[in-house]
Amino acid sequence: MAEIQFYWEDFEVGQVRDLGTISPTREEIIQFASQFDPQPFHLDDDAAKASVFGGLCASGWHTCSMAMRLMVTHFLQQTSSLGSPGLEHIKWPKPVFPGDVLRLQTTVLETKPMGRRPDVGMTRNLWEMFNQHGEKVLLMEGWGMFRRRHPAKVENA
Amino acid sequence: MAEIQFYWEDFEVGQVRDLGTISPTREEIIQFASQFDPQPFHLDDDAAKASVFGGLCASGWHTCSMAMRLMVTHFLQQTSSLGSPGLEHIKWPKPVFPGDVLRLQTTVLETKPMGRRPDVGMTRNLWEMFNQHGEKVLLMEGWGMFRRRHPAKVENA
Numbered sequence: 001m002a003e004i005q006f007y008w009e010d011f012e013v014g015q016v017r018d019l020g021t022i023s024p025t026r027e028e029i030i031q032f033a034s035q036f037d038p039q040p041f042h043l044d045d046d047a048a049k050a051s052v053f054g055g056l057c058a059s060g061w062h063t064c065s066m067a068m069r070l071m072v073t074h075f076l077q078q079t080s081s082l083g084s085p086g087l088e089h090i091k092w093p094k095p096v097f098p099g100d101v102l103r104l105q106t107t108v109l110e111t112k113p114m115g116r117r118p119d120v121g122m123t124r125n126l127w128e129m130f131n132q133h134g135e136k137v138l139l140m141e142g143w144g145m146f147r148r149r150h151p152a153k154v155e156n157a
Numbered sequence: 158m159a160e161i162q163f164y165w166e167d168f169e170v171g172q173v174r175d176l177g178t179i180s181p182t183r184e185e186i187i188q189f190a191s192q193f194d195p196q197p198f199h200l201d202d203d204a205a206k207a208s209v210f211g212g213l214c215a216s217g218w219h220t221c222s223m224a225m226r227l228m229v230t231h232f233l234q235q236t237s238s239l240g241s242p243g244l245e246h247i248k249w250p251k252p253v254f255p256g257d258v259l260r261l262q263t264t265v266l267e268t269k270p271m272g273r274r275p276d277v278g279m280t281r282n283l284w285e286m287f288n289q290h291g292e293k294v295l296l297m298e299g300w301g302m303f304r305r306r307h308p309a310k311v312e313n314a
Contacts, residue, residue: 036222038229061222065193068218072195091243
């Protein structure tokens with residue numbers, strides 16, 4: 001595991017991070033869909049051509065999972081992350097096709113201490129993933145919990 | 158593919174559906190995490206014991222993906238589903254451990270025609286997944302698009 005570079009105090013509203021790229025193969029798209037989302041447009045070329053997507057495309061959950069892989073490898077592993085309580089506003093504006101090159105960008109939207117844990121802070125982050133044409137394929141907001149470098153002083157303690 | 162039993166007109170606010178169970182093995186949890194969410198508490202017993210989760214547990218994205226599998230196999234394949242534009246309010250209140258038996262329940266929260274497509278309607282659904290102890294491990298709300306049995310009459314057409 002990488003050494004911790006970023007604690008909660010290191011995040012500021014407006015910070016934008018480029019978290020690299022990931023590119024799913026046709027085989028990976030079909031494998032994920034076979035296991036978790038066996039709808040015809042994720043499995044079969046002819047069914048996909050006849051669908052609203054126009055071609056074989058990745059499960060939205062596969063797209064989210066690929067974004068998470070970039071988030072962990074290129075960011076969370078260098079932070080004091082303690083996980084996430086949840087996410088809001090997941091949208092898949094465009095389908096992901098085999099061979100697409102997907103780039104993840106995150107923006108810090110909000111940062112606040114965690115009331116009941118003086119050693120932990122929270123951040124709200126925008127996740128945006130774009131394909132090689134600059135089209136947005138994933139959009140969501142997630143809360144993250146991070147250990148603080150210096151715990152807050154607790155009043156009346 | 159199964160025959161279509163349910164079109165948009167067949168969904169009513171308050172309908173509750175039990176969509177069966179799924180149970181991840183330790184190997185499946187580690188395999189998913191290795192590919193998409195390689196954080197120590199999803200991969201390594203000792204690291205997981207030292208974490209807030211208390212033991213090796215599934216990636217939240219794995220939990221979502223397992224819920225999707227139940228949704229597709231036990232519901233969407235029997236419907237006129239056209240996919241989903243997105244989800245809201247994803248929460249993972251409790252961790253998922255190897256061997257947990259996870260049951261998905263859905264509730265129709267809202268149903269409305271799709272303004273710009275007279276042949277399509279939308280529903281908003283609550284997804285709740287419970288473990289074998291009755292604890293909620295996943296909670297989210299998703300919009301679904303479904304073809305209508307009878308397209309709406311378009312005025313001024």
